[in-house]
Amino acid sequence: MAEIVLNHITKRFPDGALAVNDVNLEIADGEFVILVGPSGCGKSTTLNMIAGLEDITEGELRIGGKVVNDKAPKDRDIAMVFQSYALYPHMTVRENMGFALKLAKTPKNVIDEKVSEAARILDLTQHLDRKPANLSGGQRQRVAMGRAIVRDPAAFLMDEPLSNLDAKLRVQMRTEVSRIQRRLGTTMVYVTHDQTEAMTLGDRVAVMRTGVLQQVASPQELYDRPVNLFVAGFIGSPAMNFMAGTIESEGLRTSIGHIPVSGAVRQALERSNVGREIIVGIRPESFEDASMVSAETRPHGITFQATIDVIESLGAEKYVYFSQDLGQAVNVAELEELARDSGRADTGATTETVVARIDPATRITEGETAQLWADVRAVHMFDPSTGLNLTLGDNTPGSTATLTDGTATQEPAAPAPGQTTAAETDTL
Secondary structure (H helix, E strand, C coil): CCCEEEEEEEEECCCCCEEEEEEEEEECCCCEEEEECCCCCCHHHHHHHHHCCCCCCEEEEEECCEECCCCCHHHCCEEEECCCCCCCCCCCHHHHHHHHHHHCCCCHHHHHHHHHHHHHHCCCHHHCCCCHHHCCHHHHHHHHHHHHHCCCCCEEEEECCCCCCCHHHHHHHHHHHHHHHHHHCCEEEEEECCHHHHHHHCCEEEEEECCEEEEEECHHHHHHCCCEHHHHHHCCCCCCEEEEEEEECCEEEECCEEECCCHHHHHHHHHHCCCCEEEEEECHHHEEEHHHCCCCCHHHEEEEEEEEEEEEECCCCEEEEEEEECCHHHCCHHHHHHHHHHCCCCCCCCEEEEEEEECCCCCCCCCCEEEEEEEHHHCEEECCCCCEEHHHCCCCCCCCCCCCCCCCCCCCCCCCCCCCCHHHCCCC
């Protein structure tokens, strides 16, 4: 096992395209770190530089304390699992898993021992004499992982290993990957486009956009304290809702009503020198059917009317969709990129769809004008010019700002894009 350190890593292709820009990240020995972001953000290129499959233009890469910039992939003591299984169809599971060791002229008894142990960990013992054509997709992916495990590497690198599986099997394999990593205790770097995978698998998640590291934190901190618009919109399913907001003397004016703000937030806004127009972010779970909000909870939010377009029932919860007018303040680069990534761009719509996750016992129906409630304690505010989250206070350790008085909690502030904190020097 080994720590992995990326020190000002940059990748520029011969045509001048900048794929990865000045990434700094320290990954501790034994940590499970996820690189996540939309297509083209540089996450796979970063993984390939760690593996030695891409040259590093600038910066220094260390694995286990040794600089490996000029080392070949075979000399880096890493094992990689790709999106495709890349199994030899004419070989059995046993032969596929032990092939790399056979090439290295490892004694047969050692190969058999390592393959048997890996098969036991991956629940493949009964399939060792089968060929890939006789295995399911999940079993093939486990064989690919077993081929990496038998090498006993310092680190595992995985490039979207579950993307070829169907939805149900992908959920099952997420559990398998997490279990295997905990059991082996080996440093693991995992690339995915799926933020659900990122949130459920990693010790820490590194969010990338256009080659730049936006934020590195635990899944919960990314969700609760996103440093900017892009992280806020990318992390969370369904995604955070955004709307235009105007700062007034008594609070914020938005399309769903007036939102009061505390003195701490007002001070944060003054320090940021932001204009009157800002972007307001509210997660779907901050909404509720107003008739189902208790009297004790109601003062912490605002009640408003909305015409319901669509209702999706998922059994344990319901998603309610309604529309609001788009504001000029929300047309910024980060949100346009998120819209392109989700397929919502270029629709020609003049309204923005808001999604609310509410109690399944609601009696709200499609087409009616219903009363909804929004918890303003969980509202985020963003600077439209920089995309930075204004509700994180002054971004120094221990600082915080909340929308309503009496709800502040002392939490470490999130790092600025491209930076990591001392607490985030675990593994990739």
